[in-house]
Amino acid sequence: MSTRPRMKNPLKGDASLDESIYARIAEAIxxxxxxxxxxxxxxxxxxLFGVSRERIRKTLHRLAAERRLEIIPNRGCFVPKPTVEDVRTVYEAHRVFEAGIIEQLLRVLxxxxxxxxxxxxxxxxxxAERGDRAASVRLSGAFHLLLVDQLGNAxxxxxxxxxLSRSSLMVSVYEPAQSSLCAVDEHGAIVAALRARDLDAALRLSREHFSHIESRLNLERGTPDEPDLAAIFAEER
Ligand SMILES: [Zn+2]
Incomplete structure (x- = not known):
């Protein structure tokens, strides 16, 4: 959970409108x-947002720079469609990375x-109990960040x-909305292994955890041919 104050732009007007359009598109993804x-x-x-194309373009480019959207020259801007191979490499990176983190973490725990x-x-x-998906998504990623941040290595x-920005996107676009992102119990089991200073168990649980998330992704989800953008953004209110 971030303790940062909510972004308030001192200039207001244009900049805060850009910020709100950015946030609404990012949330819909x-x-x-x-x-x-x-x-x-x-x-x-x-x-839809009642602004110029130039301003929308700026926001779309910002989201593309964060790899949340994809801009294909001469074709336009799209929500990324990660391939099976993209998913495999990202989750392999998660498994390898966290194994190293856990080893280091046990030294300073x-x-x-x-x-x-x-x-x-x-x-x-x-x-999870109050069914707050937005908070669940944020907190499940934050669990892994919390492990890393303890090492104090920027x-x-x-x-x-x-x-995480890559894998969260994969979960957003490929996981049925009902299921949770990271199973809290799996995080709990990793913490219990750390507390017991059981390196092997912690490594195994972490590896299995990312494999479970990866296997839940449903890459078969088709692209809606004509998404109703007005309805999608109306839901934001
Ligand atoms: Zn997790």
Whole structure:
């Protein structure tokens, strides 16, 4: 959970409108309302949000720079459609990366870190119980970041943030909205193994955890031919 104050733009007006359009498109992707492969025509979005095409283009480019959207020259802007191979490589990267993190973490693990992990698990459980998918998605990624952040290595933290943005997108576009992102119990089991200082168990549980998420992704989900963008963005209100 971020303690950062909500972005408030001192200039207001244009910049905060851009920020809100950006957030609404990003959320529609995150919540799986925009499916893999959906085209986002500039003109249509400009009309929907009541702004110029130039401003929409700027926002789409920002999302593309974060790899949440894909801009294909002469064809337009699309919600990415990761391939089976993309999914395999991203989850393999997760497994390899976290194995290294767990090894390092066991060297510095103390009561303070364990307490932070316990608090995080409690927040995850609470979000799952009240069926708050947005919070669940945020917290499940944050669990893995919490492990990394304990090492105090900005490069490692940055690397995981990048990787998580790729895998979260895969979950958003390929996982049925009903199921949860990371199983809280699996996170709990990893924490229990860390607490017991059982390196082998922690490594195995972490590896299995990413394999489970990967296997739940349903790459068969087709692209809706004509998504109703007006309805998708109306739901945001
Ligand atoms: Zn997880």
């Amino acid at each position: 995150l919540h799986g309302r925009l499916k893999a492969g959906t085209k986002l025509p500039e003109q249509r979005l400009a009309a 103390d009561e303070r870190i364990l307490a932070a992990l316990d608090a995080h698990l409690a927040a995850e459980r609470a979000a 490069e490692l933290s940055r690397f995981l943030r990048e990787l």
